[in-house]
Amino acid sequence: MSSVSSTPTGRAITPGRSVGPPSGPPSGASFDTLEAGPPRSSDLRGRRRPGELIARGLLAGAAMLSVVITAGIVIALLVPALTFFEQVPILDFLTGTRWTPRFADASYGVLPLITATAWTALVALAVAVPCGLGSAIYLSEYAPERLRRILKPILELLAGVPTVVFGYFALLWFTPFLQDLGLEVGPFSLLSAGMVMGVMIIPTIASVSEDAMSAVPNALRQGSAALGANRMQTSLRVVFPAAFSGVVAAVVLGISRAVGETMIVTIAGGQMVQMVSNPLQQGATMTTFIANAALGDSRVGSLEYNTLFVVGLLLFLLTLIVNLIAIELVRRFRQEY
Amino acid sequence: MSLYTPAASGADARRAVLSTSGRSKEQTPQSVLFIVLLWLSLLIGFVTLAVLLVDTFADGLSRLDGRLFTGYPSSRAEEAGARPAILGSLWVVGTTAVLAVPLGVAAAVHLEEFADRKRWWNRLVEINISNLSAVPAIIYGMLALGALALIGVQQKNIVIGGAIALAMLILPVIIISTREAVRAVPRELRDGSLAIGATPLQTTWRITLPAALPGIATGTILGLSRALGEAAPLLLLGGLVFLRFDPNGMLSQFTTMPIQIFSWTAQPQAEFHTLAAGASMLLMALVLLMNGAAIYIRNRYQKRW
Amino acid sequence: MPEPMPQVRDAIEIELEHHQQATRDVPDRPERAVLEVDNVNVYYGDYLAVRNVSVDFGHNEITALIGPSGCGKSTILRSLNRMNDLIVGARVEGPIRYWGQDMYAPGIDPIEVRRRIGMVFQKPNPFPKSIYDNIAYGPRVTGMSVASMDDHVEQALTKAALWDEVKDKLKQSAYGLSGGQQQRLCIARTIAVQPDVILMDEPCASLDPIATLRIEELMAELRDQYTIIIVTHNMQQAARVADRTAFFTAAIDPDTGERHGELVEYDKTTKIFESPADSRTEGYISGRFG
Ligand SMILES: Nc1ncnc2c1ncn2[C@@H]1O[C@H](COP(=O)(O)OP(=O)(O)O)[C@@H](O)[C@H]1O
Ligand SMILES: [Mg+2]
Numbered sequence: 001m002s003s004v005s006s007t008p009t010g011r012a013i014t015p016g017r018s019v020g021p022p023s024g025p026p027s028g029a030s031f032d033t034l035e036a037g038p039p040r041s042s043d044l045r046g047r048r049r050p051g052e053l054i055a056r057g058l059l060a061g062a063a064m065l066s067v068v069i070t071a072g073i074v075i076a077l078l079v080p081a082l083t084f085f086e087q088v089p090i091l092d093f094l095t096g097t098r099w100t101p102r103f104a105d106a107s108y109g110v111l112p113l114i115t116a117t118a119w120t121a122l123v124a125l126a127v128a129v130p131c132g133l134g135s136a137i138y139l140s141e142y143a144p145e146r147l148r149r150i151l152k153p154i155l156e157l158l159a160g161v162p163t164v165v166f167g168y169f170a171l172l173w174f175t176p177f178l179q180d181l182g183l184e185v186g187p188f189s190l191l192s193a194g195m196v197m198g199v200m201i202i203p204t205i206a207s208v209s210e211d212a213m214s215a216v217p218n219a220l221r222q223g224s225a226a227l228g229a230n231r232m233q234t235s236l237r238v239v240f241p242a243a244f245s246g247v248v249a250a251v252v253l254g255i256s257r258a259v260g261e262t263m264i265v266t267i268a269g270g271q272m273v274q275m276v277s278n279p280l281q282q283g284a285t286m287t288t289f290i291a292n293a294a295l296g297d298s299r300v301g302s303l304e305y306n307t308l309f310v311v312g313l314l315l316f317l318l319t320l321i322v323n324l325i326a327i328e329l330v331r332r333f334r335q336e337y
Numbered sequence: 338m339s340l341y342t343p344a345a346s347g348a349d350a351r352r353a354v355l356s357t358s359g360r361s362k363e364q365t366p367q368s369v370l371f372i373v374l375l376w377l378s379l380l381i382g383f384v385t386l387a388v389l390l391v392d393t394f395a396d397g398l399s400r401l402d403g404r405l406f407t408g409y410p411s412s413r414a415e416e417a418g419a420r421p422a423i424l425g426s427l428w429v430v431g432t433t434a435v436l437a438v439p440l441g442v443a444a445a446v447h448l449e450e451f452a453d454r455k456r457w458w459n460r461l462v463e464i465n466i467s468n469l470s471a472v473p474a475i476i477y478g479m480l481a482l483g484a485l486a487l488i489g490v491q492q493k494n495i496v497i498g499g500a501i502a503l504a505m506l507i508l509p510v511i512i513i514s515t516r517e518a519v520r521a522v523p524r525e526l527r528d529g530s531l532a533i534g535a536t537p538l539q540t541t542w543r544i545t546l547p548a549a550l551p552g553i554a555t556g557t558i559l560g561l562s563r564a565l566g567e568a569a570p571l572l573l574l575g576g577l578v579f580l581r582f583d584p585n586g587m588l589s590q591f592t593t594m595p596i597q598i599f600s601w602t603a604q605p606q607a608e609f610h611t612l613a614a615g616a617s618m619l620l621m622a623l624v625l626l627m628n629g630a631a632i633y634i635r636n637r638y639q640k641r642w
Numbered sequence: 643m644p645e646p647m648p649q650v651r652d653a654i655e656i657e658l659e660h661h662q663q664a665t666r667d668v669p670d671r672p673e674r675a676v677l678e679v680d681n682v683n684v685y686y687g688d689y690l691a692v693r694n695v696s697v698d699f700g701h702n703e704i705t706a707l708i709g710p711s712g713c714g715k716s717t718i719l720r721s722l723n724r725m726n727d728l729i730v731g732a733r734v735e736g737p738i739r740y741w742g743q744d745m746y747a748p749g750i751d752p753i754e755v756r757r758r759i760g761m762v763f764q765k766p767n768p769f770p771k772s773i774y775d776n777i778a779y780g781p782r783v784t785g786m787s788v789a790s791m792d793d794h795v796e797q798a799l800t801k802a803a804l805w806d807e808v809k810d811k812l813k814q815s816a817y818g819l820s821g822g823q824q825q826r827l828c829i830a831r832t833i834a835v836q837p838d839v840i841l842m843d844e845p846c847a848s849l850d851p852i853a854t855l856r857i858e859e860l861m862a863e864l865r866d867q868y869t870i871i872i873v874t875h876n877m878q879q880a881a882r883v884a885d886r887t888a889f890f891t892a893a894i895d896p897d898t899g900e901r902h903g904e905l906v907e908y909d910k911t912t913k914i915f916e917s918p919a920d921s922r923t924e925g926y927i928s929g930r931f932g
Contacts, residue, residue: 044743044758046751052538056451062443063452063462066512069505070465073476076483127381134378142375151379153632158386160559160628162566164595165617168602169389172396172610199385206382232368253471260473262569263595267602287475287569294478294573300486312479316472323471525767529828532725533835534757535783543783548770 077316080309087303093310099273099289101307113311115276116283120194120265121258123279127198128254132205133247139206140213141235152207159203167267170196175268188270188282197264201257205250212246213239245330252326256319262287286311393621397614405615410579410597414608417601419616421580425496425591426565428584432500433507433564438557440504441511442546448512449519450541470509477502478570485574494575497587502570507560514556518549551638555631562627566620568595594620668885668910672700675739676839676869677722677759682736684717684726691717692903697888699839704861704870706880706911709890710926714903715873718890719841722871723759724752757784759839760832764847766824768816768831773799773808776816776827780835794834802830803860822853826860833864840864842872846879858883877927880911887914889923 085093088108096109135155139148175192178185185191216239224234240247270282271292284292293308362368408418444462452459481502485493522545530540546553568576576596584591594616601613675698684692692714699705699722707715717726724745726732737744745755769776777795781788788794795812799805804826808819816827825845832840842861846854861870861883874880880887888908892901907920918924 044740044745044750044754046749047754049536052536055538056447059443059447059451062440063447064458065440066444066462066466066469066508067458069480069508070469072484073472073480076480077476079483131378131381134375135382138372138375138379142372153629154386155379155382156632157625157628158382160562160566160624161386161389162568162595162598162617162620162624164566164568164598164602165389165393165621168598168610168613168617169392171602173388173392196385199382202382228362230362230365230368232363232371235371256471256473260475262473262475262572263599267599287473290475290479291569291572294575295577309479312476316476319471319473320468323468327467523767525763525765526769528725528728528761528763529767529769529831530779530783531728532723532756532761532763533780533784533832533837534753534760535780536753539783543779544769 073316077309077313080306081313083301084303084306084310097275101293101304106303108307110286110311110314112273112275113284113286113289116190116265116269116274116288117259117285119190119276119279119283120197120269120285121255123191123194124198124201124258124261125251125254127195128201128205128258129251131198132202132250132254133209135202135206136210136213136250137235137240140210141231141239155203155206158199159207161200163200163261163263164267166196166200167193167264170264170268183280185280186270186282188268188272189280190265190269190276190283190285191279193265193267193269194258194279196268197258197261200261200264201254204257205254208250208253209243209247212243212250215246216242248329249326252322252329256322259318259322260287260315262291266291286315290315390621393614393617396611397616397618400611400615401618402615405612405619409581410600414606414612417609417612419594419597419612419619421583422592422594422597422616423619425580425584426593426595428496428587428589429499429503429571429591429593430561430565432496432587433503434557434561436500437504437507437511437560437564441508441557441560442515442553444508445512445515445519446541446546449516450537450545466509466512470513473569474506474567475569475573477506478573480505481570482573492590494578494590495588496584496591498574499571499576499591499593500587502574503564503567506567506570507564510560510563511553511556514559515549515553518552518556519545521552522548551634555635558627558631558634562624562631565627566595566624568593568599571596572599668703668912670910672698672703672886674701675699676701676741677871678737678739678742679718679722680737680739682718682721682734682738684714684721685731685733685735686729687731690900690902692890695905697905697908699869699871700886701869702865702867703885704865704872704883706884706887707871707873707890708875708877708880708887708926709903709906710892711875712901712903713890713892715890716843717903719761719843719871719873722839722841723761724755725761727752757835758837759841760835760837761841761843762825762828762832762845764844766821766828766848768819768824768827771816772813773816773819773827774812776831777834780831784835786835798830798834799827801833801864802826803856803863804830820853822849822856825849825853825857829857829860829864833868837868839869839871842870844873844875846874846876854879877915881915884911887911889914889918889920889926891922891926 093108093110095111096107097111098107098109099112100107139151143151170192171187174196175185175187175189178189178192183191220238220242221234224238229237265285266288269285269288271284271288272282273284273289274281276283290308290311293304404416404418406418406423407420408416409420410422411417444466448459448462452462454460481498482493484501485495485498490498526544526548527540530544531537535543571593576592577600578590578592580590580592598613598616598620601609601616604610677699679695679697679699682692682695683690684695695714695718707719709715720726720729720732721734721738726734734746738746740755740758744750745752769779771779774795777798778791780786781791781794796805796809799808804823807823808827811818816824819827825848829840829845846857849857858879861872864870865885872880872884886909889906890903891906892903894901907914907918907923909919913919914923915927918927
């Protein structure tokens with residue numbers, strides 16, 4: 001046992017049969033050979049475990065892959081976008097009101113796409129934020145446990161409906177329904193697409209903000225009740241503010257889903273590219289344009305092909321900015337319980 | 338209204354807190370209006386879901402027939418079917434699972450069990466994943482397009498390309514839910530394993546992951562059902578094609594059910610809309626079944642240690 | 643349980659009589675030290691939780707660590723098989739030698755340490771697996787070559803005095819067992835990798851008196867083959883089972899105002915309980931706190 005350092009001096013260990021570790025049988029001893037009680041071997045030095053190292057490297061690699069994906073997105077979007085901006089001034093792109101990449105006198109003003117996106121997102125949020133928060137307050141503050149256990153999964157099923165099916169529903173049921181109500185909408189409208197999109201987003205907002213409200217400690221509710229507040233006052237003035245950072249996160253998640261949603265607007269919102277000033281109109285959003293351009297057969301590397309990626313980049317940056325704002329807001333409003 | 342009797346109805350403590358505060362002040366006009374509004378907000382979601390299901394069912398029932406499963410796309414609605422799309426969906430989602438599940442679980446295990454939070458790159462990965470989960474689906478189509486171009490693949494409409502896009506799309510879902518599941522496994526189990534000389538990796542593989550399996554399964558199924566219903570990124574990869582043959586491999590051309598529905602919905606003739614509704618029912622049955630299974634697994638196997 | 647002092651004294655005296663009848667003679671000092679703790683300090687971050695601990699744990703002996711809550715018994719115990727490595731910020735200063743080899747020296751593999759020095763925890767923590775797989779887990783992961791796993795499992799369960807109770811339901815989940823059975827399963831699980839030393843951190847704290855008795859009997863049977871170091875808050879238990887007892891307490895540093903755990907006295911159990919050298923030990927034993 002060369003590895004064993006000598007017994008330190010000054011320590012009173014009466015030597016028994018032997019001082020050092022008995023050199024025991026090799027590992028795999030049965031219980032019977034163990035009677036004398038020596039260890040298998042007392043050498044504690046590290047075994048080489050190359051498998052362990054490799055596996056942990058692979059795990060770390062998988063985690064790093066997410067960074068590679070982000071880098072990939074940035075590169076995939078940025079490279080065509082830069083080529084694009086060599087030919088189209090960035091200011092013309094951002095402030096132009098005519099988007100006609102396929103015309104002979106092509107014009108690349110992105111505002112029409114942005115107005116359509118903004119309107120659908122606004123309509124969607126007008127539906128989803130009140131309904132989502134209302135559902136969350138009901139589930140967190142009012143519903144008895146048993147009812148909650150039924151309602152929540154149903155809400156989650158709503159989140160599971162494929163977006164094409166929502167698109168189908170918006171175009172073929174909801175738009176005619178709006179027309180029956182006497183609204184002046186054509187077969188395609190941003191209003192119809194936006195409202196159905198809003199319903200689609202309700203579960204997202206409800207579930208994230210409900211988690212935040214459920215996390216508010218009961219002591220706060222008790223304190224409020226002790227001051228004579230009723231349940232509505234407690235929900236609105238105590239629970240809601242205390243859960244505010246979670247609510248913000250929920251709404252922001254809703255915004256980025258609304259801005260990025262493709263199929264509903266492509267199916268029901270219309271394809272016509274125009275400056276949208278009211279949601280009864282139809283219009284092509286950024287995502288509608290990307291989806292349609294992808295269906296076309298533009299030559300790889302052509303200016304027209306690159307517009308796809310420029311709009312994609314804009315979309316990516318928009319959702320990124322929204323997300324970063326959310327992170328900052330959550331940080332600023334976070335309540336410490 | 339007898340809504341405010343939580344103590345009697347066995348509501349949890351959170352609600353019971355307020356039960357002692359008397360009932361009269363719960364019945365002011367504002368509070369009654371408030372709760373009616375809360376109900377309404379829940380109702381909007383539920384009613385829409387119900388109408389959507391009923392409407393699709395009523396529209397599509399007549400075409401939820403054998404031909405939907407056996408037929409190929411056709412310009413004549415009565416002959417058309419979704420066979421290539423169904424098979425394509427299976428191929429693409431299957432391949433997506435093969436790509437995304439191991440990667441997502443591995444990343445989650447690294448972050449939860451091995452990563453040193455003090456290292457900046459691990460923090461970068463965490464922030465990055467939360468950002469990725471907010472990236473619009475269609476962007477992943479562009480990324481896959483770029484990736485295929487980079488490795489010089491001419492044909493963009495291949496199963497593996499679509500699977501790459503969808504795998505990247507659902508990776509954050511799988512990572513986030515796996516992390517939660519792994520975090521919920523009590524420390525004592527890991528300690529018990531380590532204390533008898535198992536390595537950290539053995540402990541993760543044989544103790545922590547099996548214990549976290551219900552949570553991982555839930556997240557994975559939810560992610561895959563999202564992939565099954567997603568169309569946008571695949572449109573960019575040329576998924577909207579009329580296939581007159583069965584997709585039969587990872588390098589095969591493909592279309593999928595959501596794209597088929599999109600394409601039929603966009604036709605002007607009502608017969609195609611019926612077809613779209615029939616295919617929607619099929620797709621929804623699959624997706625809702627997966628969601629239901631996920632919710633069931635979560636509720637059934639969720640251990641309270 | 644704040645029992646009046648005289649009764650406690652009586653109870654302990656009775657336990658000590660049992661102890662002396664049941665056990666062999668204990669030499670004044672351990673003949674062979676398995677573990678030598680040599681002037682060790684343990685930190686959590688900047689906080690010095692336990693300081694200046696020196697103690698030799700004798701081979702094939704049962705040693706009890708007693709003392710008031712928070713004095714660092716668990717901390718020292720976890721240091722003995724490097725379980726403290728798993729706590730972020732925990733740091734052990736000073737050598738702890740296993741058969742003369744410093745287990746905190748560079749190049750030492752904590753996994754090898756834990757294969758020889760097993761640990762049983764306060765709360766039974768069986769794996770969510772079958773009873774059989776709970777036992778077979780250790781031999782499998784440590785790569786022991788056992789002739790027959792079935793026999794090995796049976797022997798481990800027999801040694802842990804559990805075999806008769808579970809032999810008909812080996813394939814059933816370990817969670818179906820009672821708390822006391824689960825704890826003996828955890829002991830069997832530890833035995834199955836044939837460690838040299840078994841550390842137990844208040845193994846009976848969550849068990850009823852009868853289950854506690856079973857575990858104590860088990861420890862007495864295991865003493866001939868294993869070295870056992872047990873943390874307990876139950877002094878009767880220490881008096882019943884331990885050959886030697888180490889008494890810890892926490893003292894406030896007059897300069898910094900921080901509380902640090904320290905070893906007060908370490909001796910044969912009979913000596914600690916009958917004629918402690920230190921007045922703090924005496925005070926703790928007679929009043930159950932120091
Ligand atoms: N993981 C930890 N992190 C920080 N401090 C700890 C940790 N564990 C224990 N301590 C502190 O170390 C001291 C000793 O704790 P412990 O060893 O658990 O005492 P005992 O087991 O004797 O009750 C206590 O002051 C405790 O607060
Ligand atoms: Mg303790």
